[in-house]
Amino acid sequence: MDKGFEIADIIVAFIKGDATPEQIVRLDEWQNESDENKRLFVSLLDETNFDLQVRVRKELNIEKAFNQVKSRKRTHDRRFKRVWQLSLVASLALLVVVSSVMLYKGREAGVKSEIDQGVISGGTNKALLTLSTGKQILLDKQDTLLQSDITRIRVASDKGVTYESIDGDSLIQLAYNTMEIPPRAEFQLVLSDGTKVWLNAGSKLRYPERFVGDERQVELNGEAYFDVVHDEKAPFIVKTSRSTITVLGTEFGVRDYEGKANLTTLVQGRVAVCDSMNKSYVIYPGQQVIIDERGTTVEDVETAYFTSWKDGYFTFNQATLGDIMDELSQWYDFDCFFTNTTVTNLRLTARLKKYDDINVLLDILSDTGDVCFSRKGRAITVTEISR
Template structure:
């Protein structure tokens, strides 16, 4: 079947009706086919999400890495696909249909049709590099408004802000008085920041988080205090272990990469090891982690899992959301990053799981449209409040 005939089928809106839920029979037919071909559900779901994102009317939207990956995988598998014959109109393969979208310039047609299917939401811009640095003398520096370059000098320790959204500690002129001085960096809701500590350790802070740390490490350990979420790449120092105190636990390492999620409004504190080794201590209880493991702590009880999606854990650090959880879990993350309050006007199903991946650089409406499309829920935005409705 040629591209021209495929294009005619797309213009009949059978697949688009399924994607945008505009025709019950089309939706039923596609769902029946997907039930018979579960191996194709992922491609279809990803395509639906991409079509939905184009539904905001943008004619110049950049195709994401996900879309490129989807196209690549389908290009490699298209030859092995069979023609679908489960109904009168369902005579075309998913691969052919998707390839037509790229090859015949149909993206504008889809975007125009999607406008009517998805009324435009009010919007909130994404978070960014925002933080406050609190010096040892109590002085507060708004890093969002501070210029690049040296922003402080404490007992010979120079604090430098870079254009990339991070601060670096220069110890070249350190004096003995630097010992025992602490700085704190705090990110607000809708903020993130990177700090390079005096020992070379790199820390990325997620939204609504803080890190308290010495401006110069001395003695027999390097100890910092974390609230919220942080990703650590610890500089190796054999005789000076690095310790992170967070939410009643202490994580001890020599040199490694790990993530700690310890928000006060989350029921579980999660420590995930990507590289190296760590020891988690709660009082006299100690737990060792190996790379690829995650420790989940509730109260004084720790459980260790080997079944961990590492991409999911560090998605926030790498600039995107990766969801595989309940609506409330997703909305908690959205609330932090976009600095919004979530108001539930209806009960949500805790057993319903939403999955997806999208850049944290998009406005909030792009995320909410995807969720609306994939579940029996709607949203209303009023200022910095998001209302969840049926």
């Protein structure tokens, strides 16, 4: 197959979302061959430019255009043969891509979903509460009052869940609840001791309905921010898959998503973090414990970059674009595709509002001049712009 037509077929498959991993690798190699290839590919992904090409294509006769290109090619000196062949490849690729995608769009027009024309908004307050009895309750905007033998549970649309101990009741054993936060959601709760917890998307917290004894222990998967009520007689303990955090009374954030570094970020007070090797690290405000495949380290950080999510912001400081899009996709629930591997490692600094439409956030990121984004429904493609 002619190289131009091969690349054209791959680009068509990529735009349709049908490209194989091998085709994506081949597309990456082709883009890296020249800046012209990169510019051509970016222009094809640009929605406005694409629509213009489609309108022009409707007035073209492919066979006539092909013959004209061949005729013009014969008039050039052999010294320019290779250069003209590259131009021919680009021209044919453009014709084939525009023609094929136009037909594809035509076939899909009748079943195009509303989301293609609409916005992708941010998440909302939502959680799944599993009581100690096994009963599951979906918590959203509706105010609810639940009560067990030992605890009164208030669900308020503006304040999340509050646990209130019922005085005078004896407790034989701890009764645990579990709160799970789906993608595109977050939730708040107040534990029975008054400790406030903010849970981020894709997180799970297991905790007793009422704390008893000489410690207050919860288990976390995902990300949470804790504002712990001081109690010298009963330290507050957060257990994750790779760490155990012990505090008396303080504010701190914990992140423990699968496949990512385990982070404990201290805002106020003092905490001790014990890793899986049973080595303990005491940190102070403005410090962070990082546990990853390299081991455990302590660093000084600007805490807002790791805790502003609870206040309605995404804050990134020289974060890789891959990490940024990964975090945004968890909140906005979209699929992200990168046109080459290098674009994922671009580093950006930004402060974004969580409840803005995704297009607003993408415009801010693209203002850096390093990347551009194209969106079709809930699929977002990221392309690096050559300078």
